[in-house]
Amino acid sequence: MISLRATMRGGRRIERSRPWPRHVINQTGWLRAIREISKGHGDMLGLWSDGADVHMLMLDHESSDIGIVTLECPNGRFPSVGHMHPPASRLERAIRDIYGLGADGSSDLRKWLDHGRWGVRRPGAKPEPSEASGDAYAFLVAEGAPLHQIPVGPVHAGIIEPGHFRFSANGEVVVRLEERLGYVHKGIEQLMVDGPLDRAARLAGRVSGDSTVAYALAFANAVESALEIEIPQRALYLRALMAELERLANHIGDIGAICNDASFSLMHTHCAILRERVLRASQLCFGHRLMMDRIVPGGVASDLTMEGAVALHALLSGAKKIIPRFIELYGDTTSIQDRTVGTGRLRSELAKQYGCGGVIGRSSGRSFDARRHPGYAPYPELSFKVGSAHAGDVDARVWVRFDEIRASFGLIEQILDKMQEGSIRIESLPAPSETCEGAALIEGFRGDIFAWVRLDAAGAVQRCHLRDPSWFQWPLLEAVIEGNIVADFPLCNKSFNCSYSGHDL
Amino acid sequence: MRKFLFQGLLRWPLTELAPAADDAAVAELAAALAKASRRRLGRSLSIREVDAGSCNGCELEIHALGNAFYDLERFGLRFVASPRHADVLLVTGPVTKNMREALERTYAATPDPKWVVAVGDCAFDGGVFAGGYACVGAVSDVIPVDLHIRGCPPDPVALLQGLIALVERRR
Numbered sequence: 001m002i003s004l005r006a007t008m009r010g011g012r013r014i015e016r017s018r019p020w021p022r023h024v025i026n027q028t029g030w031l032r033a034i035r036e037i038s039k040g041h042g043d044m045l046g047l048w049s050d051g052a053d054v055h056m057l058m059l060d061h062e063s064s065d066i067g068i069v070t071l072e073c074p075n076g077r078f079p080s081v082g083h084m085h086p087p088a089s090r091l092e093r094a095i096r097d098i099y100g101l102g103a104d105g106s107s108d109l110r111k112w113l114d115h116g117r118w119g120v121r122r123p124g125a126k127p128e129p130s131e132a133s134g135d136a137y138a139f140l141v142a143e144g145a146p147l148h149q150i151p152v153g154p155v156h157a158g159i160i161e162p163g164h165f166r167f168s169a170n171g172e173v174v175v176r177l178e179e180r181l182g183y184v185h186k187g188i189e190q191l192m193v194d195g196p197l198d199r200a201a202r203l204a205g206r207v208s209g210d211s212t213v214a215y216a217l218a219f220a221n222a223v224e225s226a227l228e229i230e231i232p233q234r235a236l237y238l239r240a241l242m243a244e245l246e247r248l249a250n251h252i253g254d255i256g257a258i259c260n261d262a263s264f265s266l267m268h269t270h271c272a273i274l275r276e277r278v279l280r281a282s283q284l285c286f287g288h289r290l291m292m293d294r295i296v297p298g299g300v301a302s303d304l305t306m307e308g309a310v311a312l313h314a315l316l317s318g319a320k321k322i323i324p325r326f327i328e329l330y331g332d333t334t335s336i337q338d339r340t341v342g343t344g345r346l347r348s349e350l351a352k353q354y355g356c357g358g359v360i361g362r363s364s365g366r367s368f369d370a371r372r373h374p375g376y377a378p379y380p381e382l383s384f385k386v387g388s389a390h391a392g393d394v395d396a397r398v399w400v401r402f403d404e405i406r407a408s409f410g411l412i413e414q415i416l417d418k419m420q421e422g423s424i425r426i427e428s429l430p431a432p433s434e435t436c437e438g439a440a441l442i443e444g445f446r447g448d449i450f451a452w453v454r455l456d457a458a459g460a461v462q463r464c465h466l467r468d469p470s471w472f473q474w475p476l477l478e479a480v481i482e483g484n485i486v487a488d489f490p491l492c493n494k495s496f497n498c499s500y501s502g503h504d505l
Numbered sequence: 506m507r508k509f510l511f512q513g514l515l516r517w518p519l520t521e522l523a524p525a526a527d528d529a530a531v532a533e534l535a536a537a538l539a540k541a542s543r544r545r546l547g548r549s550l551s552i553r554e555v556d557a558g559s560c561n562g563c564e565l566e567i568h569a570l571g572n573a574f575y576d577l578e579r580f581g582l583r584f585v586a587s588p589r590h591a592d593v594l595l596v597t598g599p600v601t602k603n604m605r606e607a608l609e610r611t612y613a614a615t616p617d618p619k620w621v622v623a624v625g626d627c628a629f630d631g632g633v634f635a636g637g638y639a640c641v642g643a644v645s646d647v648i649p650v651d652l653h654i655r656g657c658p659p660d661p662v663a664l665l666q667g668l669i670a671l672v673e674r675r676r
Binding site: 115119134157208209210272273283 | 506508509510519554555556557558559560561562563564565566567568569571572573574584586587588598599601602603604605606607611632633634636637638639640657658660
């Protein structure tokens, strides 16, 4: 039997694909890769197209190797991955909508991002004008006498992003939830095509506003890999500092928001105060509350001043005192625990099958954290503990967030300690002289963000693909709500906190 | 929990002084607000937020308006869950084509008199997303807009200035 690793390294190797090799394999190899993945011998971390070929990013469990395999699609078709490995299903539907490449054997032929509103079909390759009056969408059926449907969205009741949820319920108990997403599809990948790097970097930083640092970092790392450049040491540390501040702000906000959805507003109020303090410190340090456009290919755009460092130390000493009290408040209040313990349980097999990253995966026994593996500078030089739990319920997802908040405290302290003086940016990036490709896996607060970029000889973006961790989390939300009551959906949803904008792109 | 509650009694509030209304916003609004509607609604407004394709950055800052530092509700402004209860629609994003109809229907579901505030650079002219196949562009291309609050995203103080202008000018 040929192992997954051998499959990943078979076929024709593409030069100038970094840091992971990309191999063009034949149909037999492609099918073998799907089989190995579906048996659980590896994770599928991404599936995308550039209009001509389909690419799959894989992690082999045995060797921990990462690789990209490519299948050429001269006839506009490829053997479906989702047919044997369901996590690929929505990615395939998106590929069909944008590039017109069909997945043979796929059981779901419905459109996903294309709602029939663009006035064009297949915008990524050979666009064709079409009606913009909207397509009908056939939701999956749930049949039986006592069942009723609850349609929710796309405009939701809170201050959140748009998407549609279709619940089928038996009284209060949800028997099926089906999501329909794509409402905030902005065509970001196509907007990047043939554009300059700085424009693409600004777009990458606006894929999902709450993860702007992580996306800018993923894009910058991919570009730097493609160009084979190393950025100054200080810039690496400043990037990690911003990434940890972003993680802190989001995790703190999420804990408050989860509690708020069970009407535990005291926790929400205090978390909102601490989150605001983190954002204000970020503003003081880097001149923007969310730190947008601060990470650029080649380094970072603004340096940390002495004043900023002092503010960070003050923030940390305050936060380190208050977090144990939040933990006490959450852990000792039985009325909130009554809502979170045992609610929305995600089985570890599902987390593993979907390659589910971030807090959600780590609360269900999947320990993957891109800061650890594949790892990227400066994290190998820093010590930190990745949060983990096995219960897989809303409660576990709260506790893992607390773990990660404490880990970020430690990381920020180490970064401030170890950061050396020096330059923060390479002023002019070298032109590649021929087509080159780069990729990166970055741990955002939601999980691993994958960025892949192909630059042309002049250094402009020829193709770019950005895969949000939510692609492998949204489908699991449908699974965890099953058998729970409708009133617990907000808790399940908030404890997942998947991105709409990052997913719809 | 008791400690947190006691502290709330003993400490000064974190809430900060209100910023002055933004001059540009005031000028834009003067034309938009009729005297009659001011009398009818007083100085309190119910706001429905609609994300019409934003990256979620604007939503984060709109959320922050509710925290103890900004405390939006002291100005008589509150967020409501349905357009049927709203006086103001706070719209973000470059209006994706997939959200256009939802935005139009939300506007239609909001009872008169109503105002629309477009928040963020995307809502003003499509921002970085302008020109693609998937976005309409400005909110004002879809529904009438009474006030723009610029920024990417506008910070809570900028949002407050715009919204205060909305209630202050209606006295």
